[in-house]
Amino acid sequence: MALLLPGGIATPGLVWKQRRRASICKASAAPSPDPAWRTNVVSERAARSGVEISRSIEECEAAVVSGNPPEAPPVPAKPKAPQGTPLVTPLRLSSRPRRNRKSAALRAAFQETTLTPANFILPLFIHEGEQDSPIGAMPGCFRLGWKHGLVDEVYKARDVGVNSVVLFPKIPDALKSATGDEAYNPNGLVPRAIRILKDKYPDLVIYTDVALDPYSSDGHDGIVREDGVIMNDETVHQLCKQAVAQAEAGADVVSPSDMMDGRVGAIRTALDEAGYHDVSIMAYTAKYASAFYGPFREALDSNPRFGDKKTYQMNPGNYREALLEVHADESEGADILMVKPAMPYLDVIRLLRDTSALPISAYQVSGEYSMIKAAASQGMLDEKKAVLESLLCIKRAGADVILTYAALQAARWLCGEK
């Protein structure tokens, strides 16, 4: 149940905090002390509350000074090692890092990176259908009906503190074209979905994808010339119109995932000229031409009709090249820089974190999600542990926020739910 403030506005963050507190309290409950020890504590407490005053502080101190200290639990016995354990002289070590890992409380105290549902952005697939339809290559994910399924899913996410979503549309083939004009139809699937979400949840943060592939009859992120070349500047022209249409519908952050040169600056100018100075840009800065996008393309039925995306997405062998993209996106006015995919590219996340002062996001993509799901369904991995570890490590590498299909499930786990 989402908590309602008097104004009727749901506050997922607050609900999350309260649940979290409950689970933290459970985890840190101390084991009950032994009964004799307890009696002393009880009578001292009774004395403090004035119910029964037994002895004064002076009397207690005098007893200790005269060599009659009160009873306390005995010094614990040294735990025995198993028979056959070799007898060795202790190593003379100036440091033993295991001391700080000795107990759950110490480990929690010294944990450098923590995950919270506020760090997650939940990608959602939407379609024109009224029912939700499962995505074969991504167990647990659905193409959601924009009117009902989408609204319900966002309710569930907010209930556990995930208040950011990014929308990906499955467009009917009949609306796809070589120039992807449906991308800026003000009454298209994405603008309609944004409007319905903003109507229900005004404080929801809505990210949108800016690229032509869901709308392109060629399945490419840009306009394809006769000879197969993806046309840069003409595509950027379309992307600007797409971004403005999304902003007009109420998007908070537009996210160009197309990898055309110069698109961040052009989109910034287009948004500003249309009066959307407050709409942010999350640039897919270091987006690699990756095999891990496979399941996503099945979900949107957006596989390139020919060739691959290597003339615009980055070569997985390249690291320094990410710096060129960082400098371009920063100077063109990006608000957030992204690395995608996430786990195979942790070094690139760290590079961006150390190079830029902007917030860094990382996209745990469809293939990363499906790998864990597939292994878990075969009993090869513990799904909960593997998912939470993967997200923690992406954050440790330097990501502030993570786009992940596991956001809802992971947030539930972080809230102590099953």
Ligand code: PBG
């Ligand atoms: C397309 C886009 C892709 C993803 C996000 N936006 C696929 C691609 O570049 O081919 C992939 C996300 C995923 O695999 O989860 N602009």
